[in-house]
Amino acid sequence: MIQITIIGSGNVAQHLIKAFSKSELVEIVQVYSRKKETLSSLIEYDKITSDFEELKEADLYIIAVSDKAIADVSSQLPFQNRIVVHTSGAASLDVLDSKNRKGVFYPLQTFSKNKEIDFSTVPLCLEAENTFDFRVLETVAKSVSTAIFPINSDQRKALHVAAVFVNNFTNHMYQIGQEICEEHQVPFEILRPLIQETANKINTLDAIDAQTGPAKRNDFTTIQTHLDYLTKENQKNIYKILTQSIQNNGKKL
Numbered sequence: 001m002i003q004i005t006i007i008g009s010g011n012v013a014q015h016l017i018k019a020f021s022k023s024e025l026v027e028i029v030q031v032y033s034r035k036k037e038t039l040s041s042l043i044e045y046d047k048i049t050s051d052f053e054e055l056k057e058a059d060l061y062i063i064a065v066s067d068k069a070i071a072d073v074s075s076q077l078p079f080q081n082r083i084v085v086h087t088s089g090a091a092s093l094d095v096l097d098s099k100n101r102k103g104v105f106y107p108l109q110t111f112s113k114n115k116e117i118d119f120s121t122v123p124l125c126l127e128a129e130n131t132f133d134f135r136v137l138e139t140v141a142k143s144v145s146t147a148i149f150p151i152n153s154d155q156r157k158a159l160h161v162a163a164v165f166v167n168n169f170t171n172h173m174y175q176i177g178q179e180i181c182e183e184h185q186v187p188f189e190i191l192r193p194l195i196q197e198t199a200n201k202i203n204t205l206d207a208i209d210a211q212t213g214p215a216k217r218n219d220f221t222t223i224q225t226h227l228d229y230l231t232k233e234n235q236k237n238i239y240k241i242l243t244q245s246i247q248n249n250g251k252k253l
Contacts, residue, residue: 031043060140084097089163125149125159127150213246
């Protein structure tokens with residue numbers, strides 16, 4: 001059984017704790033949190049420490065903290081030549097302190113503390129400095145997920161940028177749509193089946209083939225009607241930029 005320590009108490013750390021707690025191949029020997037009570041409902045209290053000097057020996061240490069804190073945390077670890085990985089999509093391998101063997105264990109998913117998730121479907125992007133360490137990461141990853149990908153730092157950066165477009169920016173579009181509905185006393189729930197079907201299409205179609213709407217059709221009358229109807233300048237600007245992008249994409253066909 002592979003023994004792991006998780007360092008962090010945020011969304012990613014909490015979902016990792018839940019996933020690994022169900023695994024028969026991995027044992028969480030310890031978790032680090034500045035505030036022990038944050039994780040007390042997820043794991044035995046005596047396995048939680050708030051002191052780096054109290055970290056026990058483990059086969060793998062997973063740093064699940066904000067990107068800006070990774071370097072500082074890895075530099076404070078009181079040991080050498082052990083496998084230490086971070087969970088960031090944007091940070092390079094080099095951000096980790098060189099006193100330990102470096103790696104990445106990046107779960108490509110959006111995590112919310114109060115939203116349960118089927119971790120077995122979460123893509124895990126792995127990177128390590130040598131084959132042995134990669135095999136350790138691969139074994140740990142396979143204990144909780146069926147979607148394992150060897151991804152280098154440059155590829156991971158590309159994935160992270162793409163993820164911002166398909167997740168963060170898309171969610172912001174939902175927010176704008178909800179604001180428009182609320183402004184005109186229309187139930188946002190009417191749009192939920194459309195949102196779901198749009199997402200489902202990507203399972204069987206390339207995004208370019210799934211594109212519909214007035215911009216795709218070059219329906220300039222409808223486009224202008226929409227722009228005249230919108231009351232906020234920010235919404236108008238976003239509408240114009242996205243419309244132009246879709247139209248430009250069509251010209252490449």
